Amino acid sequence: MPSKKQDTLFVASLAKGLTILHAFGQPNPEMSLAEIVRVTGLDKSACQRLTNTLFREGFLLKDPITRRFRPSLKCLEMAAAYAWADPLVRLMMPKLIDLGHALGERVNAARLDGPDIVYIIRIPTQLTSFGGMIVGRRLPALTTSAGRAMISRLAPDARREAIETWPLAANTHATELDRGRIAERIEEAAGAGFAVAVGQNIINEIAVAAPVMARDGTPVAAVQCSVSAPKWTAERVTAELAPQVLDVANSFNFG
Amino acid sequence: MPSKKQDTLFVASLAKGLTILHAFGQPNPEMSLAEIVRVTGLDKSACQRLTNTLFREGFLLKDPITRRFRPSLKCLEMAAAYAWADPLVRLMMPKLIDLGHALGERVNAARLDGPDIVYIIRIPTQLTSFGGMIVGRRLPALTTSAGRAMISRLAPDARREAIETWPLAANTHATELDRGRIAERIEEAAGAGFAVAVGQNIINEIAVAAPVMARDGTPVAAVQCSVSAPKWTAERVTAELAPQVLDVANSFNFG
DNA sequence: TGCGAGTTTATTATATTATGATACTTTGCA
DNA sequence: TGCAAAGTATCATAATATAATAAACTCGCA
Numbered sequence: 001m002p003s004k005k006q007d008t009l010f011v012a013s014l015a016k017g018l019t020i021l022h023a024f025g026q027p028n029p030e031m032s033l034a035e036i037v038r039v040t041g042l043d044k045s046a047c048q049r050l051t052n053t054l055f056r057e058g059f060l061l062k063d064p065i066t067r068r069f070r071p072s073l074k075c076l077e078m079a080a081a082y083a084w085a086d087p088l089v090r091l092m093m094p095k096l097i098d099l100g101h102a103l104g105e106r107v108n109a110a111r112l113d114g115p116d117i118v119y120i121i122r123i124p125t126q127l128t129s130f131g132g133m134i135v136g137r138r139l140p141a142l143t144t145s146a147g148r149a150m151i152s153r154l155a156p157d158a159r160r161e162a163i164e165t166w167p168l169a170a171n172t173h174a175t176e177l178d179r180g181r182i183a184e185r186i187e188e189a190a191g192a193g194f195a196v197a198v199g200q201n202i203i204n205e206i207a208v209a210a211p212v213m214a215r216d217g218t219p220v221a222a223v224q225c226s227v228s229a230p231k232w233t234a235e236r237v238t239a240e241l242a243p244q245v246l247d248v249a250n251s252f253n254f255g
Numbered sequence: 256m257p258s259k260k261q262d263t264l265f266v267a268s269l270a271k272g273l274t275i276l277h278a279f280g281q282p283n284p285e286m287s288l289a290e291i292v293r294v295t296g297l298d299k300s301a302c303q304r305l306t307n308t309l310f311r312e313g314f315l316l317k318d319p320i321t322r323r324f325r326p327s328l329k330c331l332e333m334a335a336a337y338a339w340a341d342p343l344v345r346l347m348m349p350k351l352i353d354l355g356h357a358l359g360e361r362v363n364a365a366r367l368d369g370p371d372i373v374y375i376i377r378i379p380t381q382l383t384s385f386g387g388m389i390v391g392r393r394l395p396a397l398t399t400s401a402g403r404a405m406i407s408r409l410a411p412d413a414r415r416e417a418i419e420t421w422p423l424a425a426n427t428h429a430t431e432l433d434r435g436r437i438a439e440r441i442e443e444a445a446g447a448g449f450a451v452a453v454g455q456n457i458i459n460e461i462a463v464a465a466p467v468m469a470r471d472g473t474p475v476a477a478v479q480c481s482v483s484a485p486k487w488t489a490e491r492v493t494a495e496l497a498p499q500v501l502d503v504a505n506s507f508n509f510g
Numbered sequence: 511t512g513c514g515a516g517t518t519t520a521t522t523a524t525a526t527t528a529t530g531a532t533a534c535t536t537t538g539c540a
Numbered sequence: 541t542g543c544a545a546a547g548t549a550t551c552a553t554a555a556t557a558t559a560a561t562a563a564a565c566t567c568g569c570a
Binding site: 008009010011013014015016017018021022024025026029030048049050052053054056057059070071072073074075076077078079080081082083084085086090093094097098101111113118120123124125126128130133134135136137138 | 263264265266268269270271272273276277279280281284285303304305307308309311312314325326327328329330331332333334335336337338339340341345348349352353356366368373375378379380381383385388389390391392393
């Protein structure tokens with residue numbers, strides 16, 4: 001985010017303030033003023049003013065002793081705002097709850113947003129890791145079953161571009177970072193209708209995902225199910241879980 | 256939010272932009288420019304510029320044909336940022352999942368934020384209404400079991416002030432709007448250690464909630480369980496559900 | 511206990527930036 | 541077809557945010 005195009009309809013202060021808000025998250029759940037300056041690359045004085053404004057407006061909390069900031073409940077409220085506005089959340093939620101109970105395993109829904117996926121629904125089980133319970137989590141699409149399931153249904157050129165240019169990040173020692181290999185996996189998914197990924201984001205996790213298609217042939221979301229490796233194998237997942245995940249994904253007609 | 260105090264450390268544009276973002280939600284999941292002007296009371300040109308900025312930064316989506324705006328996945332991401340930063344979410348999540356499975360009913364956790372509560376965890380069941388599944392939902396504390404459970408543990412003067420001044424809003428024909436009556440309910444909760452509310456926010460809903468206390472004696476959250484009225488009665492809820500909810504709430508030591 | 515690096519707060523003059531009135535264009539409805 | 545309402549664009553003006561500087565803290569370590 002270097003210098004923004006000079007446009008009279010663009011309010012730079014707002015953009016910077018949002019940059020600060022958006023800097024909070026996975027690697028930086030809470031930050032001091034100095035850290036915010038480092039992470040965002042913004043001017044120190046600007047951070048001071050913007051941070052103060054975010055605090056006064058109740059979007060950031062400030063620990064009175066450590067002086068560190070963290071997102072407030074007002075930020076969490078934006079999740080509710082999103083949920084009310086996205087018709088897919090409403091549509092998918094009941095069936096995913098059913099699926100979660102039927103399978104007894106963690107079930108999720110994700111949407112594609114640029115080169116990554118964002119989880120919009122999560123039905124956890126007792127054995128879910130904390131990161132696996134969080135709605136709004138963003139992961140690179142190429143290294144997730146949900147992402148691959150959706151990419152496999154993109155138009156050929158869009159698919160190629162995704163495979164060749166979208167970012168990769170290793171979350172696990174087993175994360176596949178070879179684009180050729182990923183291309184194969186996506187081909188498999190295109191053929192089978194669902195994607196299976198082993199240990200890409202959480203160790204010992206096996207995930208199956210199937211795309212939810214809009215009437216115009218675009219993938220709009222994915223239904224995904226995660227299980228643990230010692231208990232399951234990729235083969236059993238393919239044989240037992242994939243059909244049910246596929247069924248649910250296909251049951252939505254959206255558009 | 257009329258004219259803000261003239262402070263050199265306050266960036267008005269950012270505050271206005273946040274006002275716009277925050278205007279989205281339950282009654283207005285998506286809005287046109289004109290609606291935003293109406294709802295926020297901001298100047299039309301300002302809305303135009305700020306909205307454009309929010310759009311360009313990816314916090315708002317714009318339907319190309321209806322020209323209406325709605326919150327994007329980037330907004331949902333802020334919810335994830337909150338979850339990473341709030342230690343209570345991490346602490347409570349596993350036990351609430353267990354409790355939800357054990358009871359077979361919908362279980363929630365809420366925090367107090369000013370005069371209302373915000374749900375931070377929701378474990379739904381098949382029969383949950385959509386509003387009952389949404390994390391980040393905000394409701395007036397006085398008309399919820401979770402709110403009453405927490406208020407019942409406030410210091411006497413804070414409790415009195417809450418009962419007398421915090422806002423009330425009818426969500427149901429049965430919502431109690433009489434502050435005297437609410438004071439009684441909170442007294443009961445103070446004695447029993449948990450609060451039971453019938454049909455306050457959803458028709459035919461019975462809710463039990465118990466406060467989670469910090470070591471310093473402050474209520475920091477509430478564990479809550481909702482069930483449906485024809486299937487349950489307030490008496491059975493008190494006898495069968497309340498003890499388990501209380502147990503879980505008491506099992507957290509925080510602070 | 512006291513020194514000093516590293517942070518957080520406070521203060522200013524300056525010009526960049528947001529402002530809001532106005533006019534123009536499109537849309538949707540009768 | 542035409543009108544009203546909504547969205548888009550433009551622009552001079554002054555208010556507003558800027559970033560440099562200085563003051564007041566913290567906290568670790570000797």
